[in-house]
Amino acid sequence: MNRLTTITLAVLLLAPLAAISGAAESPRSADESTTLKEAFQGHFLVGAAINRTHATGQSDSRRTAQQVEQEIALIKSQFNQITAENDMKWVNIHPREGVDGYEFAPADAFVAFGEKHGLQLVGHTLVWHNQTPDWVFAGTNPPPASANPSGKKEPGYMRPVYAGPRASRAELLERMREHIHTVVARYKGKVKVWDVVNEALDNGGPENLLRNSLWLQIIGPDYIAKAFQYAHEADPDAILRYNDYRLEDPVKVQKLVTLIKSLREQKVPIHAIGTQAHLNATTGTFEQIDRSLTEIAKLGLPIHITELDLKAAQGGRRSTGAEVAANAAATQGGLVADADERLTRAYEGVFRAIMKHRNSVKLVTFWGANDAVSWRRPGNPLLFDGNSQPKPAFKAVIRVATETPAKIN
Ligand code: G3I
Numbered sequence: 219m220n221r222l223t224t225i226t227l228a229v230l231l232l233a234p235l236a237a238i239s240g241a242a243e244s245p246r247s248a249d250e251s252t253t254l255k256e257a258f259q260g261h262f263l264v265g266a267a268i269n270r271t272h273a274t275g276q277s278d279s280r281r282t283a284q285q286v287e288q289e290i291a292l293i294k295s296q297f298n299q300i301t302a303e304n305d306m307k308w309v310n311i312h313p314r315e316g317v318d319g320y321e322f323a324p325a326d327a328f329v330a331f332g333e334k335h336g337l338q339l340v341g342h343t344l345v346w347h348n349q350t351p352d353w354v355f356a357g358t359n360p361p362p363a364s365a366n367p368s369g370k371k372e373p374g375y376m377r378p379v380y381a382g383p384r385a386s387r388a389e390l391l392e393r394m395r396e397h398i399h400t401v402v403a404r405y406k407g408k409v410k411v412w413d414v415v416n417e418a419l420d421n422g423g424p425e426n427l428l429r430n431s432l433w434l435q436i437i438g439p440d441y442i443a444k445a446f447q448y449a450h451e452a453d454p455d456a457i458l459r460y461n462d463y464r465l466e467d468p469v470k471v472q473k474l475v476t477l478i479k480s481l482r483e484q485k486v487p488i489h490a491i492g493t494q495a496h497l498n499a500t501t502g503t504f505e506q507i508d509r510s511l512t513e514i515a516k517l518g519l520p521i522h523i524t525e526l527d528l529k530a531a532q533g534g535r536r537s538t539g540a541e542v543a544a545n546a547a548a549t550q551g552g553l554v555a556d557a558d559e560r561l562t563r564a565y566e567g568v569f570r571a572i573m574k575h576r577n578s579v580k581l582v583t584f585w586g587a588n589d590a591v592s593w594r595r596p597g598n599p600l601l602f603d604g605n606s607q608p609k610p611a612f613k614a615v616i617r618v619a620t621e622t623p624a625k626i627n
Contacts, residue, residue, distance in 0.1 A: 252616050252620070253295055253296045254296045254601075254612075254615070254616070255296060255297055255298040257615075257616045257619035258582070258619050261573070261576045261579075261622075262576065262581055262582055263298050263299045263338055263580070263581045263582070264296070264297055264298060264299065264582050264583075265297050265298065265299025265300055265301060265337075265340070265581065265582070265583035265584070266293055266296070266297045266300060266301075266583060266584045266585075266586065266587045267300070267301045267303040267342075267525065267583065268293060268300045268301070268302065268328070268331070268587065269305075269591060270305055270324050270327070271286045271289075271591075272286065272289055272290055272293060272331065273302075273305070273324065273328040273330075274324075274327050275287075281591065285590070285605075285606075288605065288606040289587045289588060289591065289606055291606070292587050292588065292602060292606040293335075293337075293587050294335050296602075297337065298336075298338060299337055299338040299339075299340065299581060300328070300331070300332050300337045300338070300340070301340040301341075301583050302325060302328040302341065302342055303342075303585070303593075304349070305327075305328050306325045306401070307342070307343060307346065307349040307350075308344075308346070308349065308351060308397065309349040309350060310324060310349070311324075311325050311401060312351070312397055312400075313351055314351075314353070315353040317396065317400070319353075320400065322404065325401075325405075329405055329408050329409065332408075333408060338411075339405070339408055339410060339411075340409070340410070340411045340413070340581075340583065341401070341402070341405060341409040341412040341413065342413045342416070342461075342524075343412075343413035343415075343416040343461065344397070344398050344401065344402070344412060344413065344415070344449060345394060345414065345415045345416065345441070345442075345445045346415075346416040346417060347375070347417065347429060347431035347432065347433065348375060348417075352380040352382070354385075354390070354393055354397075355380050355384055355385055355390065355432045355436060356382055356383065356384065356385060357383055357384050357385030357386060357389055358383055359383055359384045359386055360383055361381055361382065361384055362435075365381045373421070380432065384432075384436055386436075387436060387437050390437050391437055391441075394437075394441070394444065394445060395448045398414075398445060398448040399448060399451065399452045402448075402449050402452035402453045402456065403452045403453065406452065406453040406455075407453075407455070410456060410457060411456065411458075411459055411522070412449055412456055412458055413459050413461040413492060413524070414445050414446050414449045414458045414459065414460065414488075415441075415442050415445050415446070416461045416462070417429065417462050417463060418431070418433075418442055418460075418462070419462050419470060420473065421470065423469065424469055424472070424473075427473050427476060427477060428442075428477075442460075442477070442481065443481060443484055443486045446458050446481070446487050447487070457489045457520075458487055458488055458489050458490070459488075459489065459490040459491065459492045459522060459524075460474075460477075460478065460481075460490075460491055461494065461524050462474060462492070462494065463493075463494035463495075463496055463525070464494075465494075465495075465514065466495075466501040466506045466507065468509070468513075471510055471513045471514065472513070474513075474514065474517075475513060475516065475517060478491065478517050478519070479517070482517075488519070489519065489520070490519055490520040490521070490522050491514055491519050491520070491521050492522045492523075492524035492525075493510065493511075493514060493521065493523055493524065494525035494526075494585075495507070495524070495525060495526045495527075496525055496526075496585065496594070497526070497527070497564070497568065498528070498529045498530070499529070499530050499560065499564060502528040502530060502567070502568055503564065503567050503568070504567035504568070504571045505567075505571075507567070507568050507571035508571040508574060508575070511571060511572070511574075511575040511578065512575070514578075515575060515578040520578065520579075520580040520581075521575070521578045521579050521580065522579070522582075522583070523581065523582040523583065524581075524583050525583065525585035526568075526582060526583065526584045526585060527584065527585045527586065527592060527600055528561065528564050528565060528568065528599050529594055529598075530560040530561040530563075530564040530599075531556070531557035531560055531597065531598065558609055558610045558611070559610070561598070561599075562609075562610045562611040562614045563614075565601070565611040565614055566614045566615070566617075566618060569614075569615050569619070570618055573618060573619070573621075573622045576622065584600055584601070585600075586599075586600055587602065587606070588602035588603060588604060588605075588606050589602065589603050590603075590604030590605075601615060
């Protein structure tokens with residue numbers, strides 16, 4: 219089967235045939251038991267980022283065995299796709315230098331969990347400025363005087379940026395090639411989609427296109443094209459995705475358009491665009507998402523919503539205790555019901571926009587199974603509370619899906 223047909227089939231795997239064929243539409247019904255994957259069947263897959271407790275079934279310091287069991291049940295019932303929240307990142311899968319420096323067990327557990335439960339697998343992420351061990355960038359070349367003085371944390375980094383002697387361009391390219399070839403080949407035929415490069419765009423004004431990461435400083439701007447080339451060499455059938463955040467920002471989304479057009483002119487094998495959609499009350503609106511998806515759709519590539527969560531309240535926890543003071547403190551003066559109302563309205567608008575672009579959107583992944591395991595957990599940003607119970611926003615999202623009939627053959 220030639221590559222184009224393979225890729226076409228692979229893309230169809232992420233969007234049921236009907237959603238591609240543009241066939242007629244038919245009304246669909248929903249009842250109390252309708253799940254997210256059922257509601258959006260015929261449009262796009264619906265997924266969640268899962269963590270190591272979900273993949274292994276083992277509790278940890280933050281989640282009890284019962285909570286983990288509840289969350290696994292929620293993942294299996296509501297979703298048909300999963301992304302590894304952390305366990306395929308370089309810092310976890312390749313923590314030590316060289317070909318013997320891999321730790322595959324957590325990533326293998328993620329893949330095994332997905333295969334066992336028939337869930338589409340997304341690999342996150344091969345090349346990123348964050349959660350990449352210092353050894354990757356280290357070498358014998360002195361850093362430039364402008365290098366970040368050790369100990370200073372830069373915006374967008376979880377810890378101070380490596381400031382020691384550096385690898386050469388050739389050394390870093392070879393490390394990138396070896397890492398990508400090893401990881402992608404290991405899961406060939408199992409992981410259907412890869413976030414090849416994550417968050418390469420600069421977040422400032424229009425003058426800077428790319429983030430000044432060590433990848434850019436040491437290799438140069440072609441590190442992005444090289445990463446996609448290496449991933450395609452390792453698995454020609456994988457869907458290779460560029461992933462970034464804040465693509466609701468008109469300036470940043472134009473940078474995305476510039477970058478992707480340039481890559482495609484170079485015939486770089488890029489097959490989908492990931493917009494993370496870590497939203498808040500300002501960006502989580504129909505207008506914002508409609509405008510962003512309209513711009514991204516101009517690239518003519520499938521769109522994946524890759525890390526959806528929405529912080530609509532200032533704070534907020536679903537304490538059902540009588541402790542009104544605690545609630546007020548947690549929601550900064552609001553009440554859970556108010557926070558729920560704001561979240562419901564916001565998610566309703568976001569999904570109306572997604573459904574307006576349903577011919578381009580092939581996958582929607584929530585960044586977590588429920589509020590308790592979310593990286594933004596004080597903000598209650600997901601559709602299920604910390605006990606894996608559906609919030610009012612869940613029912614509103616199901617309603618939006620059923621208002622827009624699925625495509626039929
Ligand atoms: O595994 C260690 C554990 O052993 C240790 O005890 C604990 C306390 O230090 O840290 C644990 O690692 C944490 C890891 O999450 C797993 O929980 C890291 O410190 C923590 O930094 C890491 O945060 C992740 C973050 O990326 C790192 O940048 C979040 O879970 C994850 O949701 C978040 O996801 C990113 C996407 O990959 C890219 N897009 C943005 C998104 C949000 O930042």
